[in-house]
Every structure is written in structure tokens, then in C-alpha cells.
Amino acid sequence: MKFFVPLLSLLLVGSVNATQVLTSIKPIQMIVFEITKGVSEPDVLLDSTTSPHDYALKPSDVKRLKKADLIVWYGHDLEPFLEKILEQTNNHVLTISELSDVDLRTYSPEDHHDGHDGHDGHDGHDHGNHDPHFWLGMKQSIQVAKSISEKLSALDPANEKVYQTNYTNFVSKLDESNKKWRKQLAPVKKVGYYVFHDAYGYFEQDYGLNHIGEFTVSPDRKPGAKTLIEIKQTLAKEEAKCVFAEPQFSPAVIESVLRGSRAKTGQLDPLGSETAIGPDSYFNFIQSITDSFVSCLANE
Numbered sequence: 001m002k003f004f005v006p007l008l009s010l011l012l013v014g015s016v017n018a019t020q021v022l023t024s025i026k027p028i029q030m031i032v033f034e035i036t037k038g039v040s041e042p043d044v045l046l047d048s049t050t051s052p053h054d055y056a057l058k059p060s061d062v063k064r065l066k067k068a069d070l071i072v073w074y075g076h077d078l079e080p081f082l083e084k085i086l087e088q089t090n091n092h093v094l095t096i097s098e099l100s101d102v103d104l105r106t107y108s109p110e111d112h113h114d115g116h117d118g119h120d121g122h123d124g125h126d127h128g129n130h131d132p133h134f135w136l137g138m139k140q141s142i143q144v145a146k147s148i149s150e151k152l153s154a155l156d157p158a159n160e161k162v163y164q165t166n167y168t169n170f171v172s173k174l175d176e177s178n179k180k181w182r183k184q185l186a187p188v189k190k191v192g193y194y195v196f197h198d199a200y201g202y203f204e205q206d207y208g209l210n211h212i213g214e215f216t217v218s219p220d221r222k223p224g225a226k227t228l229i230e231i232k233q234t235l236a237k238e239e240a241k242c243v244f245a246e247p248q249f250s251p252a253v254i255e256s257v258l259r260g261s262r263a264k265t266g267q268l269d270p271l272g273s274e275t276a277i278g279p280d281s282y283f284n285f286i287q288s289i290t291d292s293f294v295s296c297l298a299n300e
Contacts, residue, residue, distance in 0.1 A: 137202025
């Protein structure tokens, strides 16, 4: 019997020692899930109803970070609360914003000088020079998935074939889904709309949507009076058919500009808070974004 327990533990070592991945936010968790299928399931640090822009780490978060074999996050411009602790950790970390082979969207100069409440965008209240919402871009999501599969293969060579096969399947399914989404969005491409904050640029570029503007570049910046007046005037002219809110933020300001307007209200969820994690969760998430656009922009 003395030899039975160690032997049993050796037999179970493959499942016990599976590489445990912790992601900062849910959209990254969804992509990692597709790559680790059959090996392990990634965990996520932030609840999907929580904004990463102003989060404060709890002691329980620190424990989870220390236990993870691999931590995947975007970087300073999206999750600044993680920067200090990740500099001090001995864990393996994948910082997406530092990957040289990911084609991140560059914010235009006017994004940083929009006059919101007199700020000029260089006071630390913006995303930096690049749009961090890469998961809403098809090419960018594939590029990040490739980096994740390569990182996992290096950390866990015993499962390299599984990671590579999962990556190939991810690319194939995304390519097929992309055709469906393009066809679905084609009838509403020219319809104007406003979003709450500038989070959908990758998706809008992929499908040629008619984004007229946003209330704020970053959700931690309140829209100024000038911006709100311009939006209200545009809505009065019926140049925009829809104004999209977000579940993470419920600004009364959107309701105020819609008064007296015939524009509809929609909701876009950039963090996928209502999408259940599991196989195909990433595809279900992007489908929900597509459906939200079509629902609000289509003719009644």
C-alpha cells in the first residue's frame, strides 16, 4: 500500500499538472479557451461586468496570479492595475501589446485631441496610441491566437500538437464565420450610428460600418458639453439611426441626447458579459456583436 499512493499520483500527473492559464479579461479568456481545448480550461481575473479601466486588485486576485502558470493580458493601456504586480512576478506572462506580429490599430490624432471636458488626451485618460480591443478584429484575433498557441507549446511541449491543431481549427472556423457575418452586416453598412466609447474600430473596419462618432474615446473620460451638443444636432438631422450603450456603463447622458430624437437605442457589449464560457464562446460573442448592430441599424 505504501507504493500505491505515489504510483497513483504519477498516473494522475498529466491532468494535475496541466498548464493553468489566467487571463485578465473575458474576451482573452474566450480565445485562450479555443487554444487549450482538450488540455485545460483558462480562468479569468475580472468579472465581465467589471471595467478593467479603473479596477483595483484584491488579495484574492494576487493569490490567483501567483498560482497561474501563464498570465495573458493586453498591457498597461487596458489593465494598468496589473502592471506593477506582473513586473514583480516569476510567472510566465504574455503581454499582447508587446507582440511585434499583431497589427494593432493606431488611434488617429483627433482621437487624442477631442476636447472632451478640456482634456487633450495626454493626461493618462486614454488607451495610449493603439486600440487595445484587438479581439473585435478578425486578423488581430488570429495573430494573438497564434502567439498564445506558440507560448503554450513552449511551456507544455507534451501538448504541442493539441495546441497547434486547436489554432488551425480556430482560424478555419473564424474564416467561415467571417463570411456569414459579412453577409449579415452588408444591408446596414451605410446606416449611421454612435457608440458609447471608441471600442469597435477593428470590427467596423473589417465590415465597413458607418461609425459617425462616440460619446468618449475612453470610458474613464466624461464627454464634454461640445460633444453632446454635436451628437444631439446630428440626431436631430436623423443622420444617425442608433445610439449604442454598454452594459459596463449606464450613462444617463445617452438618454439625455436621445430626448426628442427618433434614433433607436441599442447595446454593444465589448467584454461579452452575457456570453457563457465554453466551446465556441468566442464565436458566439462576435455573433452577439453582429446581431446587436443589425438589430438596431436594420429597417423596421
